[in-house]
Amino acid sequence: MDALYGYRGFATVVDLTTGEYRRDPIPQDALRATVGGIGLGTWMLHRYGSPIVDHDGEILSDDNRKQLLDSALSPDNPLIFVTSPLVGTRLTTSSKFAVMTRSPLTGFIADGLSSSHLAVELKRACGDALVIAGRSEHPALLHIDTDGVPHIRNAGHLLGLSTLDTEATVKQELDDGGRRPVRVACIGPAGENLVRFASIANDGGRQAGRCGPGAVMGSKNLKAIAVRGNPDSDPPVAHPEDLRGYARDLSRRSLGAATAKYRELGTIANVSVFNRLGTLPTRNFQQSTFEDAEAVSGEALHQTKTTRSAHCANCTIGCEKIVTVGSKAQGTQKDGEVSARLEYESLFALGPLVGVGDPDAVIRAVRRCDELGLDTISAGGVIAWAMETAGRGLLPSLDLRDGADLAHAGLNFGDGAAVIQLLEDIGYRRGVLGNLLADGTRLAAERVGGGSGAWAMQVKGLEMPGYEPRSLKTLALGLATTPRGACHNRTSAYDADFSPEVDRLAVDGRRGKIAADSEDFAAALDSLIWCKFLRRAFGDFWEESAAVYRMVTGWDDFDAAELRRAAAQIADLKKRYNQRWGWRRSDDTLPDRALNEPLADGVAAGVGLTKEDLDRMIDDYYRARGWTTGGRVEPASIVL
Amino acid sequence: MNSLTAPRNLVVVTVELFGMARIHAGASSVTLTVDTRSPVPALVDALARECPSLVGNALHLAEDGAAAVADGYALNRNGLAFLSPDTDAVWPWQEGDSILLLSNQAGG
Numbered sequence: 001m002d003a004l005y006g007y008r009g010f011a012t013v014v015d016l017t018t019g020e021y022r023r024d025p026i027p028q029d030a031l032r033a034t035v036g037g038i039g040l041g042t043w044m045l046h047r048y049g050s051p052i053v054d055h056d057g058e059i060l061s062d063d064n065r066k067q068l069l070d071s072a073l074s075p076d077n078p079l080i081f082v083t084s085p086l087v088g089t090r091l092t093t094s095s096k097f098a099v100m101t102r103s104p105l106t107g108f109i110a111d112g113l114s115s116s117h118l119a120v121e122l123k124r125a126c127g128d129a130l131v132i133a134g135r136s137e138h139p140a141l142l143h144i145d146t147d148g149v150p151h152i153r154n155a156g157h158l159l160g161l162s163t164l165d166t167e168a169t170v171k172q173e174l175d176d177g178g179r180r181p182v183r184v185a186c187i188g189p190a191g192e193n194l195v196r197f198a199s200i201a202n203d204g205g206r207q208a209g210r211c212g213p214g215a216v217m218g219s220k221n222l223k224a225i226a227v228r229g230n231p232d233s234d235p236p237v238a239h240p241e242d243l244r245g246y247a248r249d250l251s252r253r254s255l256g257a258a259t260a261k262y263r264e265l266g267t268i269a270n271v272s273v274f275n276r277l278g279t280l281p282t283r284n285f286q287q288s289t290f291e292d293a294e295a296v297s298g299e300a301l302h303q304t305k306t307t308r309s310a311h312c313a314n315c316t317i318g319c320e321k322i323v324t325v326g327s328k329a330q331g332t333q334k335d336g337e338v339s340a341r342l343e344y345e346s347l348f349a350l351g352p353l354v355g356v357g358d359p360d361a362v363i364r365a366v367r368r369c370d371e372l373g374l375d376t377i378s379a380g381g382v383i384a385w386a387m388e389t390a391g392r393g394l395l396p397s398l399d400l401r402d403g404a405d406l407a408h409a410g411l412n413f414g415d416g417a418a419v420i421q422l423l424e425d426i427g428y429r430r431g432v433l434g435n436l437l438a439d440g441t442r443l444a445a446e447r448v449g450g451g452s453g454a455w456a457m458q459v460k461g462l463e464m465p466g467y468e469p470r471s472l473k474t475l476a477l478g479l480a481t482t483p484r485g486a487c488h489n490r491t492s493a494y495d496a497d498f499s500p501e502v503d504r505l506a507v508d509g510r511r512g513k514i515a516a517d518s519e520d521f522a523a524a525l526d527s528l529i530w531c532k533f534l535r536r537a538f539g540d541f542w543e544e545s546a547a548v549y550r551m552v553t554g555w556d557d558f559d560a561a562e563l564r565r566a567a568a569q570i571a572d573l574k575k576r577y578n579q580r581w582g583w584r585r586s587d588d589t590l591p592d593r594a595l596n597e598p599l600a601d602g603v604a605a606g607v608g609l610t611k612e613d614l615d616r617m618i619d620d621y622y623r624a625r626g627w628t629t630g631g632r633v634e635p636a637s638i639v640l
Numbered sequence: 641m642n643s644l645t646a647p648r649n650l651v652v653v654t655v656e657l658f659g660m661a662r663i664h665a666g667a668s669s670v671t672l673t674v675d676t677r678s679p680v681p682a683l684v685d686a687l688a689r690e691c692p693s694l695v696g697n698a699l700h701l702a703e704d705g706a707a708a709v710a711d712g713y714a715l716n717r718n719g720l721a722f723l724s725p726d727t728d729a730v731w732p733w734q735e736g737d738s739i740l741l742l743s744n745q746a747g748g
Binding site: 256495533 | 656658659660662663710711712713714716718719720721722723724740742743744745746747748
């Protein structure tokens, strides 16, 4: 075997059912073809998480699809943590990892990213990936220390703890008095209760949030993972001097204009801009502007609240803004001091989307989501759906029996206290309504009926992020076609919409190519893994990234063209994975509201998006990808 | 008749400020009087004169003293069309137009 640089060359595989573990080698051609992160993770999902029966091309009944959805919570569904060749190199923003599984919210691929110290320790302790299969018979803590041997410990005493308390407790228990601390990934009560959009938290509140990986972790009876690797395990870098020079230069560029927004106000700066552009989803996407947007804007929070920046490990940008509200004098009471890591998506979802314009209420809701281990976007999305459904008089059709449920019968947009109460009910699956909403918007709408699916703002079951698709047509295509559902992160198609390149309110024949290219760009970023907020700091992204890959791996014939091919193949691999789990053409679409209701307000008032226009763009996208007219990737086109 | 001899047709436009531009300026908008046929760079120059606190962050001065939109920022007209900041193309400004000065980093 050739010497391996940048990678460890193996994955640690732990079976929670039997307690056994092994180290599986990862072929070098697979590493090179999929790069790392989400690319390698998708390859591993095929390897460890294939269906017993391949459903590609099969016409499944709704009942069969429901069974496949629920089977994401079976012991057979692996939970995979994947690092990348850049982890451990000290390149800015490179301390990141992917969390891969099949989503209990969508039934399809779930490919989350999170950051910070855990990434470095995972690579040291577990290799390029940690694959967790099976289900523990007791609440478990998976502990892997410097010898790389997994130990499954009883975690009964951790049940019910918040994510933050779980991490603190595990760190304290495994503190060995002087060495480096263990790094922890864990779930909160939402994951324990199999809320389908539960997150996995690490490093003090970082979240792999979307698609419900926390529910998969909960289904395995796994409360937490604690890792501490041996620094001597860091794989060598092929060209260390070159890499050091490049790292210095990139760090310098990362502190320039290309990341200014993220460093200064953070992503919360989007609120006022999106509001002005008519792209701020408000009250369950009934409006695209919010009358209280200024009150919850990044500018206002910067000027009126105590705000400080937070950095992931090895990151020079520090995009995250920790905002504090309330009074220390009130202690833990209702008005007591609370801090939350605030970014745009959380702010949008628990603010304008649910009609809440009180920044204190939004920040308390964000904090509560992080403690419970809930994805803020999906939490806000399902509550917004419930508020609209209540307003249309459909919630009383539920059998609302206990006190908490009755309080929700008169649920209204803008009620910040009700939002926090609902988050509690969802996180613990309390009451009829909390239990209903814990399954996500799509399933909730199916159960309530009454046409409520028309305003269930989700794609493939995943709740929509804070971008109005009717006034961002390129992103609309990206949201409809991205394998994990309504996700803005696995496509960067919005970059075109926020530029002179296209008319964001109109549809034309170029969008399929733009969306495919932007998805490839995201696949490369997410596999290497670079932070998205660094993307404008590169000169030629493909050339630079290929050069860095050569410096790390020593595969000196790897060039930009090969990186582009790898990125396109990662898109194929993701699609093929979904096909095996029952994907059909009709899954690539947008919610009824986005296709049938023109925007009601803002600069884009009157602008809509027809199903015919969306379908034309989707056809163009399939063509750009080289897929069949029905949107399928042929297995033979994937070569590893 | 060339541009030097053409009669000037002045209109009042509003530059709306977002993000750190707003905080540096201490205001959410600035009013400018410009010729309807001013190219974008001329409008940016007028903005720098009207609101010098933007220079050094959202705007920068070239060696010849002309102002330009700094890297990392973008311009948009009336919340609809994004403008190429360096273009010499003339957008016939109209009375009451709004020009948005915002970050060009869209994601989050």
